[in-house]
Amino acid sequence: MTTQTPVAVPRAVRGAWALSWQGVRTVMRLELRQRVRSSRWQLMLGLFFLTIGILSGLVMAVSGFDQGSGSFLYGAVAWLVLTLGLLVAPALTSTSVNGDRAAGTLAPLQMTLLSPAEIAIGKLLAGWITSLAFLGTAIPFLLLAMIPGGTGVGRFLVTTLMMALMLLTVCAIALGWSALTARSVSSAVMTYLTTAFLCIGTLILFGVSYPLVTQDEQVRVLVDPPLGPDFDYSTPIPESECMESTSTRSVAHTEATWWLLAANPYVVVADAAPGGEGEDVFALIKSGVRSAQAGPDEPLNECYASRDFSDASNPLTGGELEEGAIPVWPFGLVINLGLGALGVGVAVSRLSTPVRRLPRGTRIA
């Protein structure tokens, strides 16, 4: 070699949060190339497709495939897709920092002009894109579940978008844990625990807090008018106006705790999706969380006898969405994306060089 290609390395100062598309793309391409070329990846994708296919087939076999079961079918398949997606996503990102550290491939990247933020976000996007590939293989089944009817295109688009955002959150949390823990096993476990906390732990907390927000109160109650001692109970109860009175009842103030449910990824997806009716599991979640948000009805309706049950506009329970209720999903989205941002923030601070305090068990190169 006699001549040498001159290389122009810019000397601009780049801080920890310096971000450029070129830098993010470099990391993303490096990550994706490695993932796509491993045979394990194709196997995982195939297994995922098969699993969703078999489970969707079972649901369809149980529910039938007609106009009446359409809503239920879509809800059930979407629930399956989200559940399996939340199971797969942590596995895709939870080793991205500590795995590279163990393999000795992280420090050389940190030595380049890539900023910690570019490395973190490049890894996050690579993990997310991989998760989206898994989501993509599930879309045919979602579309199939729409055929019987009862599900609008808007519902499909919003559920898919929200599921994608939930996967992004999980990937970001996984990234944070992988930067925080020394061993891949720990970060995978911590990510699964965090996801489980969001999906199940929030429900448990809501359930546990239920007695705490429940108390005996003087509330207005609508009751049947007294029939009097002389009433002949062998005759039908006459229809009459309900009477309002004040009485002591056990009342649950879920309007103070509904936000616990909002953090649940299922709630975010369910609450954001427009339409949905009847037995669609996401529609049920949505009406449940909205009534929790609204808190106890006042006056309490205990006017059973004098109600005309043939009148559909006057159902026994609230059933319909509360008028004037604010959507729950924006809160949930903020909580989830906030957790994701925390994960990215942790990763950036842990990827920053030089390291001052080396956590026990971690190595630099």
Added chain:
Amino acid sequence: MTSSNPPDVPKERPVDVTVATLSPDLDQDPDVDGAARYGVVGQGVRRTFDLVVAVDRMDLRVPPGRVTALVGPNGSGKTTLMLMMAGLLAPDSGHLTVAGANPVTQSSAARSAIGWMPDVLGQWETLTCREVLTTFADAYRIPAEQGRARAAELLGEVHLSELADAPARVLSRGQKQRLGLARALVHDPQVLLLDEPASGLDPRSRVDLRILLRRLAGQGKAVLVSSHVLSELDDLADGAVFVSRGRTVDARTIEAMTRSMRRWQLVALDPEQLRTWLREHGVAEVVDPTAARPEHVLVELPSSQAAAALLRDLVRDGVPMVSQAPAAGALEQVYLGLESDRR
């Protein structure tokens, strides 16, 4: 970085190992060898891990235009020191300058000037050699066209052109080492920090490495090489920094030892005749039970002039001499001398 020219540095290579001294007449030019501007300067660098002191007050200068060896026993803090110079680890105290930048506070400026080759090989198993290099060119924000040209050029340089499009996992250990070296050179760094670059290399590759590093030094780069293979460093290094138990061993002592007393190995057709002659002329034989062969006679001589005089006298008096040569590399002798000091 390529446009900046380091100051004129002496081109002739000293015969003996010289040690970069810490304070070359501070009242004249504080940066007489250009190390502060174009190389590495460390002063009182210290780093502890929990209760273990890995590096305890190390001083060194790595001037441009020269290959400096970092020599010391296992666990003496060489790798920790290199990590601090590379800007991956912050020193607890002390001062470090790499190509004029502080790696802690001016991280990106230092990083753009440093080519670092770690002692532990990390590989992107499924990437091809060419992709590894172009990825790193991208990471250094080198325009894509330049990056591709540079990658091809470096692959030729380390003799991996034939394997350019093979995935890195098929490479042998030595080939991976060469790819790692090419990776460290992608952005044409002014300062090269190479941790054990020769380990796993076959003899041919070692020669190539030596030629490459000498040429890079000739271009004015500051090259720091750590290694255990001391005989190799003799041919490669211009200077050496000896570290032991986290400290730079006093430079002057080494210099004095190297200059004053060195062990020579004498081989004659008749070892007894040689020994008799030495006894008669009052030259003490060094009895070293670890010596390679009992028929080889070891003596300690204060200088090269003394060695020349001894050989002349031996030949004049008819002792059938076969060879007279330094018993070991200069670095090895100093190193072993330091080791024996410790015991």
